[in-house]
Amino acid sequence: MLEDERLVWELKRGSKEALRRIYEKYKDNLLTIAASLLRDRCGAEDVLHDVFVSFAAGAGQLYLRGSLKNYLIMSIVNQVRDRFRRKKHRAVELEQVGPISSDSDGPEQSAMSSEQLQLLTEALAKLPLEQREVIVLHLNGGMKFKEIAGMQGISISTVQGRYRYGLSKLRIMLNGELKK
Amino acid sequence: MNPTDQIERAIKQWHLTTSAGTDRRILDDAFVALEESKQRRSVGTGSRILQTALRSRMIKFTAAAAMLLIALTLFFKAPAERVIDLDQIHTALGKMQNVCIENFGQGETEPLQQIWLSRTLNLTMFKTEQQSVLYDIHRQVKMTKDSASGSMTIDRVAKSMLAIQEEALEKALRLVPFAGLSAAPKGAQWVPVLDANTATTVSGAQAYDLVWKQIADDSTRYLKWRVFADVQTDLPKRAEWYAKFNPEEEYRLETFAVVTYPSESEIRIVVQDVFGPDYERLSEAEYMGTPAPR
Numbered sequence: 001m002l003e004d005e006r007l008v009w010e011l012k013r014g015s016k017e018a019l020r021r022i023y024e025k026y027k028d029n030l031l032t033i034a035a036s037l038l039r040d041r042c043g044a045e046d047v048l049h050d051v052f053v054s055f056a057a058g059a060g061q062l063y064l065r066g067s068l069k070n071y072l073i074m075s076i077v078n079q080v081r082d083r084f085r086r087k088k089h090r091a092v093e094l095e096q097v098g099p100i101s102s103d104s105d106g107p108e109q110s111a112m113s114s115e116q117l118q119l120l121t122e123a124l125a126k127l128p129l130e131q132r133e134v135i136v137l138h139l140n141g142g143m144k145f146k147e148i149a150g151m152q153g154i155s156i157s158t159v160q161g162r163y164r165y166g167l168s169k170l171r172i173m174l175n176g177e178l179k180k
Numbered sequence: 181m182n183p184t185d186q187i188e189r190a191i192k193q194w195h196l197t198t199s200a201g202t203d204r205r206i207l208d209d210a211f212v213a214l215e216e217s218k219q220r221r222s223v224g225t226g227s228r229i230l231q232t233a234l235r236s237r238m239i240k241f242t243a244a245a246a247m248l249l250i251a252l253t254l255f256f257k258a259p260a261e262r263v264i265d266l267d268q269i270h271t272a273l274g275k276m277q278n279v280c281i282e283n284f285g286q287g288e289t290e291p292l293q294q295i296w297l298s299r300t301l302n303l304t305m306f307k308t309e310q311q312s313v314l315y316d317i318h319r320q321v322k323m324t325k326d327s328a329s330g331s332m333t334i335d336r337v338a339k340s341m342l343a344i345q346e347e348a349l350e351k352a353l354r355l356v357p358f359a360g361l362s363a364a365p366k367g368a369q370w371v372p373v374l375d376a377n378t379a380t381t382v383s384g385a386q387a388y389d390l391v392w393k394q395i396a397d398d399s400t401r402y403l404k405w406r407v408f409a410d411v412q413t414d415l416p417k418r419a420e421w422y423a424k425f426n427p428e429e430e431y432r433l434e435t436f437a438v439v440t441y442p443s444e445s446e447i448r449i450v451v452q453d454v455f456g457p458d459y460e461r462l463s464e465a466e467y468m469g470t471p472a473p474r
Contacts (some may be wrong), residue, residue, distance in 0.1 A: 019207075
């Protein structure tokens with residue numbers, strides 16, 4: 001945490017090295033979150049790109065009320081929401097569903113088999129965006145329910161409800177398919 | 181393990197890694213954005229105010245007319261720039277609660293010494309390559325950390341030394357050599373630097389030279405203090421010290437300082453970065469005497 005504050009302080013003074021270190025530290029986690037929400041590896045990389053370019057462009061005026069990590073995650077979420085809004089993605093999203101690793105040449109490291117990954121991706125994609133967000137932010141982003149509630153401006157019980165309903169739907173859709 | 185646990189575990193295991201090509205593309209573009217941001221900021225607040233004003237159609241017309249008038253005035257007559265005097269710089273610096281001064285040797289790119297002064301935290305910290313020294317005036321302690329070994333010592337500071345540190349806080353370590361031209365030696369001169377290359381060395385700042393003579397027992401030293409003062413706030417952003425022994429010679433740059441104005445929390449981060457997050461606890465009575473616990 002202290003390291004992040006130091007990096008932000010240096011970044012505000014124009015340090016490229018600080019920007020590089022912030023990127024290296026969070027890029028994989030942010031990419032995973034973006035890809036989990038978008039279900040599109042290329043789109044997720046574009047989101048990561050846009051977030052870091054605007055983060056760098058606004059570095060001089062950067063003022064963090066919470067942690068740097070949560071700020072970046074929230075930027076990713078906002079970018080993803082914008083994409084859904086702009087492209088009316090929601091109307092066609094189910095037709096575009098595919099495993100997030102299928103269109104990627106990147107060296108993903110997953111403990112899951114590709115079959116399991118595909119099942120999980122498809123199931124997650126069928127959830128409403130708000131439930132998907134809560135699940136991804138909590139499990140991939142490591143955010144507490146309280147932090148997600150603060151970030152989204154909703155109550156903790158709503159966040160917990162969305163998480164519980166989302167997981168319950170996943171369980172029904174997968175119907176024990178993830179058993180090894 | 182129940183199915184819900186399996187699903188949670190499976191999602192947690194998701195981990196994507198960016199490719200080298202993606203990293204390069206994103207970082208290259210982010211660096212460009214960072215550079216452009218720095219340049220935009222250096223333009224100053226004037227243009228931002230103007231941009232805001234131009235949003236209004238009514239004001240657009242008025243602004244266009246005003247700009248035309250100003251352009252005509254500039255065409256026929258040299259602009260009368262606001263001249264910042266030494267007193268104003270001294271006063272502006274005196275009002276700052278938190279200051280960071282980085283001292284460089286001539287031709288050096290890394291600071292020889294960094295000094296943090298915080299009136300709100302009531303502390304001064306000096307950092308060199310070898311060691312860092314913190315004077316916590318409120319707690320009346322001095323903490324020293326050796327950079328090579330990482331060892332730390334804590335001592336109670338004599339009141340006389342505390343008084344010196346308090347004075348340092350007040351005078352910002354004599355960054356400004358005199359409180360004003362009237363306090364400078366007789367014959368001292370305060371002149372704006374007209375050389376365009378020098379004047380624009382520091383963005384958003386105007387350069388001024390203070391020149392005076394220092395007469396010792398058997399020699400005279402000619403001194404020049406060049407300051408780059410922020411045109412908006414009058415605060416020094418950079419100061420350079422020159423000297424020569426012969427009036428016919430060129431002044432030689434001896435040292436220079438880059439000055440910034442961090443927030444209290446930023447200074448706290450720097451102090452904690454050096455002395456650890458527990459530095460406040462370590463400076464309590466039970467830890468007096470050396471060495472400090474590690």
